[in-house]
């Protein structure tokens with residue numbers, strides 16, 4: 293059993309908009325952090341909603357912990373921690389009261405672990421959470437998500453309200469979480485530097501479709517952004533071209549194997565930021581890389 297989550301051919305068309313999730317297929321290996329990258333409206337939250345059952349899909353298969361998810365029985369949710377970009381706890385409660393309530397909701401609520409995170413994150417136990425800043429709210433949501441024997445952590449823009457110090461601290465917690473190889477994280481973020489720091493695998497989604505999925509190592513070692521004149525494109529093996537766009541009269545391309553590029557071509561960049569930009573703004577070649 294090597295994948296904690298397997299999503300296969302998920303399709304969804306919203307009745308109230310033209311947006312579609314198209315054949316979303318990916319898996320999350322045990323012990324890994326998967327970065328889910330896409331611009332606003334690409335379909336990241338919809339995909340997470342589909343997995344959690346809050347969004348009803350048209351078809352597709354989702355296996356968690358090696359079993360098809362049974363949405364009529366919520367037991368599997370015990371082991372799934374979820375953090376969205378907003379906090380869901382009643383504003384008039386404090387952290388002690390929230391812990392008490394959650395100990396009735398989650399069979400495996402770990403009070404000790406929870407208060408350990410609360411201490412680590414320097415959150416006040418007796419203040420009403422409604423007065424928390426955005427960063428404090430996110431820290432609280434993350435502490436909760438980590439404290440019920442969680443095996444799969446799903447985070448949708450969960451680091452976006454944090455200052456650089458808090459963000460680093462949380463990224464360290466995430467790395468620690470997957471260290472024993474029995475747990476995994478699916479992390480959507482606009483902040484590619486966070487994903488670059490901790491992700492093992494990357495999934496890029498655009499307009500409801502996965503356009504590229506690969507390991508971070510493969511991406512940073514072998515992919516590159518190059519520029520050339522349109523007349524030179526014939527010198528490049530078309531099979532390695534992932535995405536392209538025209539920029540200042542030149543053709544800018546993302547290639548999947550920089551070692552196949554003739555030495556006369558200049559490698560412009562191979563940072564995750566630049567690669568993401570070209571994937572999002574360029575035209576992607578169908579097929580081989582998703």
Ligand SMILES: Nc1ncnc2c1ncn2[C@@H]1O[C@H](COP(=O)(O)OP(=O)(O)OP(=O)(O)O)[C@@H](O)[C@H]1O
Nearest residue numbers: 306308309311330331332333334335336337338339
């Ligand atoms: N209930 C709904 N009915 C109709 N369309 C919807 C609904 N929810 C989301 N959409 C549309 O689905 C598309 C994808 O939205 P989604 O929230 O999944 O994207 P996202 O990648 O998470 O974006 P962001 O980064 O801005 O959070 C958007 O165009 C959105 O308008």
